[in-house]
Amino acid sequence: MENHNYFRLKTVLYLNYLVHGMGLIILTQNMNALSQSWHTPLATVSYVISGVGIGRLFAYYVLGSLSDKYGRKFFIATGMVMYTIFFIGMAFTTDFRIAYGLAILAGIANSALDSGTYPTFLELKGENGSANILIKAAMSLGEFVLPILIGLNETIKGWYGIIFILVGVILVANLLMLIRLQFPQQTQLRANANQQSAQPVKRSGARVGLFMILSFYGYSSMALMILFTQWITLYGTEVLHMSNMAAHFLLSLYSIGSITGVLLIFVLLRRSINPMKLVAVMNGLSFLLMLMICFSGNSFIVSICSLLFGVTAAGGVMQVGLNVFGSLFPEKKGKITGIFFSFGSLASFTIPIITGMLSQISLSLVLRVDVVIALLSFIFCLIGQHLMLLVDHPAPYEKERRQINRIDYWIIRLLNRRFRLTQEIGIKKLEQQRDVYDPEREQVIMDRIDRQVADTENRQYCKEIYQTIINRSKNNQIHVREKGQIK
Numbered sequence: 001m002e003n004h005n006y007f008r009l010k011t012v013l014y015l016n017y018l019v020h021g022m023g024l025i026i027l028t029q030n031m032n033a034l035s036q037s038w039h040t041p042l043a044t045v046s047y048v049i050s051g052v053g054i055g056r057l058f059a060y061y062v063l064g065s066l067s068d069k070y071g072r073k074f075f076i077a078t079g080m081v082m083y084t085i086f087f088i089g090m091a092f093t094t095d096f097r098i099a100y101g102l103a104i105l106a107g108i109a110n111s112a113l114d115s116g117t118y119p120t121f122l123e124l125k126g127e128n129g130s131a132n133i134l135i136k137a138a139m140s141l142g143e144f145v146l147p148i149l150i151g152l153n154e155t156i157k158g159w160y161g162i163i164f165i166l167v168g169v170i171l172v173a174n175l176l177m178l179i180r181l182q183f184p185q186q187t188q189l190r191a192n193a194n195q196q197s198a199q200p201v202k203r204s205g206a207r208v209g210l211f212m213i214l215s216f217y218g219y220s221s222m223a224l225m226i227l228f229t230q231w232i233t234l235y236g237t238e239v240l241h242m243s244n245m246a247a248h249f250l251l252s253l254y255s256i257g258s259i260t261g262v263l264l265i266f267v268l269l270r271r272s273i274n275p276m277k278l279v280a281v282m283n284g285l286s287f288l289l290m291l292m293i294c295f296s297g298n299s300f301i302v303s304i305c306s307l308l309f310g311v312t313a314a315g316g317v318m319q320v321g322l323n324v325f326g327s328l329f330p331e332k333k334g335k336i337t338g339i340f341f342s343f344g345s346l347a348s349f350t351i352p353i354i355t356g357m358l359s360q361i362s363l364s365l366v367l368r369v370d371v372v373i374a375l376l377s378f379i380f381c382l383i384g385q386h387l388m389l390l391v392d393h394p395a396p397y398e399k400e401r402r403q404i405n406r407i408d409y410w411i412i413r414l415l416n417r418r419f420r421l422t423q424e425i426g427i428k429k430l431e432q433q434r435d436v437y438d439p440e441r442e443q444v445i446m447d448r449i450d451r452q453v454a455d456t457e458n459r460q461y462c463k464e465i466y467q468t469i470i471n472r473s474k475n476n477q478i479h480v481r482e483k484g485q486i487k
């Protein structure tokens, strides 16, 4: 029952981010239509778009902290209502001042959604934060689908506002689903119930250090992506003298890399890889790839590196960083999400301004700033890893436990595969009217264990384990026989 509820909860939350992905580009994708409707130049539309950033910057910290106090569901629902007002309002308004207000509202909606959703996913049992990584995939899907919808609508000469309304209606339907769903228990409430004490004071220095490092990482991980996506196409045409098409394709390659990276990181986290190590390795690779992009001078190498850079910089490492951050301050996950993304918004606000100025000197210089950002990100990760050891004080057998986690992962996968094979044997035995029990075959299996396991005591244990497995297989086969189906 609980699993079913959580499955629906996850679906609703991912659908929100699909809509949010659309929200991120719906204004830029409709700039001409909006400027006509508002009777303003394109520059005004661009100014209105910046309102989203302002809303985000100011709302993250406040909403994140409040989400710890008043619960995740309330904030997600509020975010959805605000987003709906944004979409429907944008469709109808003809006044750019109202549009600016709506854009700020969209920024606040974004913060409310993030402040509620990221902590919720961290509070879902047994997820290891991997669910948060898929948020990125849902957003990319939204960003992929929206231009197609707009293109189709333009082909049939439809009114631009219809897409805004359609997205708003999806949100309302999703909100009706959300209201009926239960959320996992919040960490703070759990902690209170168990009367858990806070971290020891003597490690508070390291905790403050970590807090700062991870905040900087919130900035640098976002800056790394923003700078690349903003400038790579121009860098391709102006510096590498690539054709327009090939230069635009650099960004598509980066997006493909990003989605691939999300899937890769999702799988790796499920296999209990150390998240901090993963973030550090990915950032180290981003640094090397940026070096190649800036200094190889070869458009083919730059294309390949853009694809790989999508994996390492935009495959969800930012979200993994946030997961680590949240797990260090379990009672303040909402607040932490707020702070982390405030730094991210600061990057999306400052990087275009800084690089805009630098671009007047040279485009090569602009891209080299990303090399420095990648290096800083990598250094933050290394320092973070070091500080975590001080704060976490991991058990001396933590490394072994991680290895055991990986082994268990494979044992379970292999066991499932074995059960599927014995079920197939069961069906064939039924067709040929053979007995389920095959003592000779079981003896062969036991003899192999005799040969393979040198230690006599372990050998006996292995045999017992195997007998249990075989018994389970036989039960399955008997079930096939009796019911004509697989249990």
Ligand SMILES: O=C(O)C(=O)C[C@]1(C(=O)O)C=C[C@@H](O)C=C1
Pocket (backbone or CB within 6 Å): 422, 425, 426, 436, 437, 438, 439, 441, 442, 445, 469, 470, 471, 473, 474
């Ligand atoms: O090999 C078979 O005949 C099977 O049905 C598989 C299996 C097993 O689990 O390995 C199960 C039952 C038999 O008694 C022997 C072996």
